Amino acid sequence: MPTEPISMRQLKEILRLKYQANLSNRSIAKSLSISPSTISTYLTRAKMIGIEVWPLPEQWNDAKLSKHFLQTKHTPRTAIPLPNWPEFQLELKRKGVTKKLLWQEYVERNSDNHYSYPQLCRHYKTWAIKLQSSMRQNHIAGEKLFIDYCGPTVQLVNPDTGECRGAQIFVAVMGASNYSYAEAPLSQKLEDWVMSHVRCFEFLGGVPDLLIPDNLKSATTRACKYDPDLNPTYQQMASHYNVTILPARPLKPKDNAKAKMVC
DSSP, X not given: OOXXXXXXXXXXXXXXXXXXXXXXXXXXXXXXXXXXXXXXHHHHHHHHTTOOOSSOOTTOOHHHHHHHHHHOOOOOOOOOOOOOHHHHHHHHTSTTOOHHHHHHHHHHHTTTSXXXXXXXXXXXXXXXXXXXXXXXXOOOTTTEEEEXXXXXXXXXXXXXXXXXXXXXXXXXXXXXXXXXEEEOOSOSSXXXXXXXXXXXXXXXXXXXXXXXXXXXXXXXXXXXXXXXXXXXXXHHHHHHHTOEEOOOOTTOGGGGHHHHHHO
């Protein structure tokens, strides 16, 4: 039974307002001073016994209506299944696998009862936060620019010749605002790496205090947790713009998490 019982007169008025006046559940609730959830429950019950018209058919007198109506039961909603989160997280580490792709596979397995993509992402985030405690990083506006290449490449097609060439995805993300820049250079070589920075600075309309790149060869000639060796050309570019380079530590993805989040 619903938590808010109603009289037969109120039941008929609900049906009249719904099927004759075509009012919404919320409008009916406001008119009769009954909660919208109660209106929805009783209309669902009425539908279960085949009542979706007004006036009521002759066979539905008060006695029969009451008898059949009170015998109906609201069917509880089946619990929505969730993915196996450890397996979900392991799949995400594979190249080319995204949360969107895993959600689509999850929908195929649970076509009749599943969460939407935003809901699934919220559940995954809630689960992942519980795995281990992490220090929260507070970023000052304009201080840090996190830089990396995304894993998957894209194909560029010459419209005149039809020639296809692979391109990298360069991304740069400001720490405080998450303001992002992305482009598709042809390689991760030093020239493309440096010129991507130059175009990024032009896009941003300024330069940050710190550059936080990943440990690719165009940025560091020797990766080290405490004293990495910077590529001389990259260092000269930084000197020209009066910025400091602070490469992410090896095997410490959280040092450059902002850029990896965009990827």
